[in-house]
Amino acid sequence: MKNFATLVFATVALSAIGMAATFNGTCSPIATFNFGVGGPTPVTCQSFAAAGGTIPVGSFLSGATINALADYQIGGGAGTSVVLTFQTTGPAGVTWSSGGLLILTPAGGISSGGAPTGSLFTTAGVTNTSFNSGITVNVSSGPVTGTVSNSGGAVSVVYTTSTSTPEPGTTTLLGSGLLALVYAGRRRFGH
Numbered sequence: 001m002k003n004f005a006t007l008v009f010a011t012v013a014l015s016a017i018g019m020a021a022t023f024n025g026t027c028s029p030i031a032t033f034n035f036g037v038g039g040p041t042p043v044t045c046q047s048f049a050a051a052g053g054t055i056p057v058g059s060f061l062s063g064a065t066i067n068a069l070a071d072y073q074i075g076g077g078a079g080t081s082v083v084l085t086f087q088t089t090g091p092a093g094v095t096w097s098s099g100g101l102l103i104l105t106p107a108g109g110i111s112s113g114g115a116p117t118g119s120l121f122t123t124a125g126v127t128n129t130s131f132n133s134g135i136t137v138n139v140s141s142g143p144v145t146g147t148v149s150n151s152g153g154a155v156s157v158v159y160t161t162s163t164s165t166p167e168p169g170t171t172t173l174l175g176s177g178l179l180a181l182v183y184a185g186r187r188r189f190g191h
Contacts, residue, residue, distance in 0.1 A: 020062070020162045025051030027155040031139035036072055036082040036151040039140030045157040047134040053159050055128055062162040063122045064130075066096075066137060070104035071115040072151040080146035081107035084153045087138045088120060091131060095124040106151070131159060 025046035033039060048061060055061060070084035088100035102120050106112040139153040 020160055021059075023048065023051045023053040023159045023161075025134075025157040025159065027135075027137065027157060030152055030154045031141075032150055032152045033141040034150050036144040036148040037142035039085075039142075040087070040138035041140070043137045043139055043153075043155045045135040045137065045155060048131040048159045050134070051157070051159055053131075053161070055161055056163075059161045059163045061126060061128045061130065061159065063126055063160045064094075064135065065122075065158045065160070066102070066120040066135065067117065067156045067158065068102055068104060068119070068137075068139075069115050069117045069154045070106050070151070072106050072112045072148040074149035075108060075110050075112060076147035078109045079107075080109060080112075080144075080148060081105050082112075082141060082144050082148055082151045084151060085140045086118075086120070086153060086155065087140075089136045089138060091133065091135065093125040093127075094122055094130050097121045097123055104153075107145075 025048075027043050027045035029041075029043065031039065031041040031043055033041075045066070048064075053061070066086070066088060068084075068086045070082070072080070072082045082105065084104050084106070086102040086104070088096050097120050100120060102118045104116045104118050106116055135157060137155050139155070141151045141153065144151075
């Protein structure tokens with residue numbers, strides 16, 4: 001009975017394993033805006049392959065995440081803020097969270113304090129070839145409340161691959177076959 005329980009546990013555990021890998025890509029340039037106003041400035045992110053991405057057998061490209069950071073330098077005092085927008089353009093067929101639009105507003109005084117960050121995630125349409133050409137994010141800055149010397153927006157990308165998880169019916173069939181082999185072996189060898 002102990003062998004039977006171990007076999008069932010191993011079958012279920014193996015069927016539940018879904019491995020994921022991530023590949024970090026860079027994006028350039030860092031968009032900067034004199035006096036906190038301007039854009040859109042296109043920022044180009046590495047393709048999946050340029051980020052070191054590979055798709056092992058049994059795996060697939062499952063998503064991408066755009067991470068953004070907004071900041072300003074030398075604000076005019078208390079109540080200073082700048083609105084920075086990050087808008088993805090493509091790739092064709094891929095859908096992004098929030099319609100591909102991210103708005104970040106650093107605020108503070110002479111210093112912006114902690115620079116706000118945010119992310120956009122793919123929600124549909126990702127295929128193994130979706131990111132062969134990388135991603136473009138258009139960054140814009142303004143309006144400004146108060147005055148700033150300059151503002152900036154930095155972007156990075158993370159690609160994710162996942163392994164295929166077998167269907168429950170496949171797992172049940174595999175488990176049944178293993179159990180049949182164990183039963184046949186026990187009968188044959190008199191255990």
